[in-house]
Amino acid sequence: MKFQSPKGVSEYFPPRSHAFEFVRDQLLAPIKNAGYQLLELPIFEDTELFTRGVGESTDVVSKEMYTFEDRGGRSITLRPEGTVGALRSVIEHGLDRAGLPVKVFYCGSFFRAERPQAGRYRQFYSVGIEAIGSDDPALDAEVIALAYEGFYGIGLRKFRLEVTSLGDAQSRKAHRVDLVAYINSLNLDEATKARAQINPLRLFDDKRPDVAAMMAKAPRLLDYLSTESADHFAKVQEYLSAMGIAFTINPLMVRGLDYYTGTTFEFVHEDLGAQSGIGGGGRYDGLMESIGGQNISGIGFGLGIDRALLAAEAEGVVSSTDFAPTLYLIPLGQSAKAVAMKLAHELRDRDISVEVAMGDKALKNAMKSADKSGALFSLVLGESELESGNVELKEMSTGVATSVTLSALVPTLITRTLKK
RNA sequence: GUGGGCGUAGCUCAGCUGGUAGAGCACUCGGUUGUGGUCCGAGAUGUCGCGGGUUCGAGCCCCGUCGCUCACCCCA
Numbered sequence: 227m228k229f230q231s232p233k234g235v236s237e238y239f240p241p242r243s244h245a246f247e248f249v250r251d252q253l254l255a256p257i258k259n260a261g262y263q264l265l266e267l268p269i270f271e272d273t274e275l276f277t278r279g280v281g282e283s284t285d286v287v288s289k290e291m292y293t294f295e296d297r298g299g300r301s302i303t304l305r306p307e308g309t310v311g312a313l314r315s316v317i318e319h320g321l322d323r324a325g326l327p328v329k330v331f332y333c334g335s336f337f338r339a340e341r342p343q344a345g346r347y348r349q350f351y352s353v354g355i356e357a358i359g360s361d362d363p364a365l366d367a368e369v370i371a372l373a374y375e376g377f378y379g380i381g382l383r384k385f386r387l388e389v390t391s392l393g394d395a396q397s398r399k400a401h402r403v404d405l406v407a408y409i410n411s412l413n414l415d416e417a418t419k420a421r422a423q424i425n426p427l428r429l430f431d432d433k434r435p436d437v438a439a440m441m442a443k444a445p446r447l448l449d450y451l452s453t454e455s456a457d458h459f460a461k462v463q464e465y466l467s468a469m470g471i472a473f474t475i476n477p478l479m480v481r482g483l484d485y486y487t488g489t490t491f492e493f494v495h496e497d498l499g500a501q502s503g504i505g506g507g508g509r510y511d512g513l514m515e516s517i518g519g520q521n522i523s524g525i526g527f528g529l530g531i532d533r534a535l536l537a538a539e540a541e542g543v544v545s546s547t548d549f550a551p552t553l554y555l556i557p558l559g560q561s562a563k564a565v566a567m568k569l570a571h572e573l574r575d576r577d578i579s580v581e582v583a584m585g586d587k588a589l590k591n592a593m594k595s596a597d598k599s600g601a602l603f604s605l606v607l608g609e610s611e612l613e614s615g616n617v618e619l620k621e622m623s624t625g626v627a628t629s630v631t632l633s634a635l636v637p638t639l640i641t642r643t644l645k646k
Numbered sequence: 647g648u649g650g651g652c653g654u655a656g657c658u659c660a661g662c663u664g665g666u667a668g669a670g671c672a673c674u675c676g677g678u679u680g681u682g683g684u685c686c687g688a689g690a691u692g693u694c695g696c697g698g699g700u701u702c703g704a705g706c707c708c709c710g711u712c713g714c715u716c717a718c719c720c721c722a
Contacts, residue, residue: 533722606681
């Protein structure tokens with residue numbers, strides 16, 4: 227029996243795992259600089275949290291959840307997205323009672339039982355933030371900017387930002403009446419009518435040319451915004467422009483999660499396949515209250531680490547290289563090995579990365595391993611070195627060795643590494 | 647859930663009109679005393695995805711199945 231990973235999961239192993247780590251850390255960096263604080267959350271929750279929060283009519287809830295019964299007979303679901311779990315935690319622990327807005331971030335894996343394809347996995351990784359308890363349009367702009375800065379920090383350039391506003395409840399209600407009337411006037415097949423029943427906005431996202439042509443003339447939500455909503459959206463745009471962040475308004479944008487209201491946005495990359503969305507999010511006015519919290523609004527996003535990595539690779543801005551130590555230590559003989567272990571232990575304590583040759587290889591082969599490790603320096607520790615206390619520190623790129631006393635090894639490595 | 651493409655060594659792949667499996671890279675060891683990269687030599691590695699069928703004989707043909715992959719749908 228040869229085991230393999232479950233269908234459709236993404237997993238990262240060296241050397242690519244290092245590029246993954248880089249992408250994740252770059253996405254996280256601006257978030258931390260803006261005062262968002264870590265929320266480390268469970269990856270499974272009470273199923274009802276998602277059905278209530280995300281919405282039963284969404285594809286995510288109706289057909290993509292990993293749901294099972296635990297030993298106590300409770301219905302449990304692997305989290306398909308991060309927002310409702312984050313809000314549940316905020317509410318449960320009263321984080322929203324100690325000053326608003328609450329600003330939190332999280333990072334980890336999410337699960338959707340879909341048919342896998344390029345950039346779409348059953349277990350995928352996201353970085354997310356939530357800013358809860360302020361209606362200030364500047365907060366919308368900040369959230370969008372943090373996603374933008376994260377992608378930019380990775381080195382991505384071939385992406386665009388699309389924004390729109392879904393307005394407040396009154397705006398959507400007025401629009402929906404006209405939109406449904408318009409859709410009913412169209413000659414559509416049954417499956418499409420069924421989709422429109424669930425959420426008429428979905429039809430704006432239909433890729434079939436004939437449907438898209440019909441929907442191009444449909445009433446647009448942006449034209450139905452209340453003065454308050456329109457004003458809010460105008461300010462968001464103003465702040466984005468002030469930050470020099472380019473965006474396009476996409477009045478046809480549709481998001482698959484029911485809770486979005488007001489400002490919504492998506493980041494789309496040019497070089498990806500069908501799954502080109504590398505991140506997205508928006509404001510959610512009623513969500514806190516719908517899962518048992520106070521009636522306050524919030525805004526957040528989810529950024530796809532897997533897809534951002536794919537995009538970075540497509541743009542050629544990340545390289546997947548193996549770990550390379552500063553020093554590769556080669557002990558010769560049993561007494562030298564104990565000294566080498568001690569030395570490595572001390573060096574690592576001083577934050578110098580060290581690998582020790584294992585397995586008593588011939589010196590020649592140990593040097594080959596040192597070369598392969600990509601180490602900056604190598605050092606042979608044998609009888610003569612132990613006696614004299616002098617070692618030859620060899621710079622691998624030039625082949626030049628310099629004599630150093632063992633006691634001077636740490637300062638020498640530190641200064642010579644800094645010069646690189 | 648629906649459709650297309652593909653499954654041969656760790657990786658990339660070759661394998662003719664069916665005759666019981668190969669290359670390159672990588673790996674391990676060696677090329678006379680304790681120093682890598684180039685070069686030379688030697689070595690290890692496959693249930694040809696799995697199961698069935700046709701055939702004297704199947705990596706190759708047929709059926710099924712599983713997996714991977716891309717797209718629809720949906721989204722990170």
